[in-house]
Structure formats: structure tokens, C-alpha cells
Amino acid sequence: MRISDEDAARFESFVDSSGGPTACWLWCGCTDSDSYGRFKVGGSVVRAHRVAYLIRHGRIPRGKFILHKCGEHRVDGLDNPRCVNPAHLKAGTAAENGRDRARRSKRRPGMPRAAVRQAARLRNAGKSWSAIARAVGFQKATVKLALTGERPGRLSPIDPATIARAAGMRKAGVRWVDVVAELGWSQGSLRRAINRLAA
Numbered sequence: 001m002r003i004s005d006e007d008a009a010r011f012e013s014f015v016d017s018s019g020g021p022t023a024c025w026l027w028c029g030c031t032d033s034d035s036y037g038r039f040k041v042g043g044s045v046v047r048a049h050r051v052a053y054l055i056r057h058g059r060i061p062r063g064k065f066i067l068h069k070c071g072e073h074r075v076d077g078l079d080n081p082r083c084v085n086p087a088h089l090k091a092g093t094a095a096e097n098g099r100d101r102a103r104r105s106k107r108r109p110g111m112p113r114a115a116v117r118q119a120a121r122l123r124n125a126g127k128s129w130s131a132i133a134r135a136v137g138f139q140k141a142t143v144k145l146a147l148t149g150e151r152p153g154r155l156s157p158i159d160p161a162t163i164a165r166a167a168g169m170r171k172a173g174v175r176w177v178d179v180v181a182e183l184g185w186s187q188g189s190l191r192r193a194i195n196r197l198a199a
């Protein structure tokens with residue numbers, strides 16, 4: 001399956017990369033009951049993390065599963081089915097998929113699953129971290145950690161040098177997918193930052 005530039009841009013509009021390059025990028029579109037994102041493309045519904053992998057790599061190796069490896073980047077060591085950060089995704093075998101699943105089910109997140117689900121729903125609805133923390137009854141830092149895997153205080157804006165590089169690459173005709181791969185921020189975050197700078 002190929003993802004057109006238009007579909008990639010539509011996909012991007014559902015991605016929250018506000019945690020930065022090493023954080024989990026939250027899928028803000030629909031999710032399945034098991035928290036994996038859903039994205040409609042070419043008349044079929046595809047899991048959002050698979051689409052993120054396709055946009056970055058062009059294809060999924062034959063017979064491989066797309067697995068999360070968020071735990072390698074997160075302070076809580078947990079994988080995050082909502083995550084669509086290409087840096088947190090890898091192609092793996094069915095056996096690896098099973099092992100990951102077993103490992104995940106043993107780990108206990110800092111917040112009960114129902115509260116994480118509620119927090120994700122509110123974040124997807126565009127609520128601020130403070131509002132979400134109040135609604136679910138956990139501290140802001142705990143909620144951020146559960147959803148993005150970042151330490152409190154690590155949620156940082158894009159630094160000006162990176163914004164300038166992104167603007168330069170776009171001006172030079174570099175495709176968005178390559179800019180995102182190079183700089184580690186999502187297209188939406190970079191585009192908004194460039195626009196803010198130009199305004």
C-alpha cells in the first residue's frame with residue numbers, strides 16, 4: 001500500500017508531537033478498543049502506527065508486523081499503542097510481537113488503564129494537560145508520563161535552529177517525510193512553528 005502526499009498530510013493532522021522527538025507522538029484520531037489508532041486510506045481502515053511506518057519507510061517488509069518500541073525511549077519503559085512516532089516503531093516477526101505482548105501485560109503503568117484511556121480521549125479532544133489532570137485526578141506530570149513517556153519539564157518547544165533548518169529544507173524542495181525523518185518533529189509541529197516565525 002502506498003500513502004499519497006494528501007493522505008500523509010491528512011494523517012499528520014491527527015498527530016500530536018508536542019512532547020518532542022523522543023516522546024510518544026499521540027494519535028488523535030479514532031482508536032480501536034485496544035487503543036491502537038485507526039486511519040481510513042484507500043477505502044480500507046489501517047492501524048495508524050502502520051501508516052506512520054509506511055509514510056516513513058515506504059513499505060512494510062513482507063510478512064513483518066509493525067511493533068512499538070516506545071519502552072526504549074520512555075522513562076517508564078512502557079510501549080504505547082497510540083504512539084505514531086516513527087522512531088518508536090520497528091518491523092518484527094510474529095514471535096517478537098507475542099513476546100512484546102507478554103512483556104507489556106506484566107508491566108504495571110503508573111495510572112490505571114481506565115484513567116489512561118480517559119486522559120487520551122480528553123487529549124484527543126484538544127484539552128490542555130492541566131484540564132486533563134483535574135478531570136482524571138492525577139498529577140499533570142503523571143498524566144504526561146503515561147501518554148508521552150516524557151519526564152516532567154521535558155515537554156519543550158522546537159528550538160529556533162531546528163525551525164530554521166526545517167524552513168530551509170522546505171525552501172530547497174525537500175519532501176516533508178524527509179524533513180520529519182531528519183529533524184525528529186512531526187510535520188504539523190514544524191509547519192506551525194515555521195508559520196509562527198513567518199507571522
Ligand SMILES: [Zn+2]
Pocket residue numbers: 023024025069070080083084085088
Ligand atoms: Zn512511543
